[in-house]
Amino acid sequence: MDRNSEALSAAAIDEEARVCELESKVHNIALGYLIWERCFFFAVSHNSSSHNCVPLWMVVGLSLSCSALYFLMLLENVSMMFRSLNTLNMILRERTLILEARNEEDGGLELNYGFQVRELNNGRFRIGERKVYIYAIACALVAVTAFEVCACKYSVSLCK
DSSP, X not given: XXXXXXXXXXXXXXXXXXXXXXXXXXHHHHHHXXXXXXXXXXXXXXXXXXXXXXOHHHHHHHHHHHHHHHHHHHHHHHHHHHHHHHHHHHHHHHHHHHHHHHHHHTTSOOTTHHHHHHHHHHHHHHHHXXXXXXXXXXXXXXXXHHHHHHHHHHHHHHTO
8 A cells, every 4th residue: 555655646746747847838828829919919000000001800810810829729738737637636536545544544543644634635626726727817818819809900990
């Protein structure tokens, strides 16, 4: 049972490192998207004048196609991250079951049992927090896309 616990601890450390790596990729993609949208919006708004109007369909099409591309890159990393988070959750659940079985074998005398179980449950709670955080990032990026499309529509309509 100790070997299983040690193997699960090593697997948990590996999955945690993988989750952190994927989380940083998601952040980089989100920041790249925000920078791209900002540059695109300023390019459209500064190039739109009464003499040089950009067609609205072109602005919306370019903005939405770039948004779709970034969304696909984000979706790939987020899905891999969710798989890793689910694997990490299963590992933590198995470790909790092993600790409970070990505590029952010892007659419930292990002093640090409660602390270890609480620590594993906190890890599982952090997994849920990470999922909510990623959902919030995705919703914010959709809101930014909607705002940029409306702002581009407004700036293009001003040049008429």
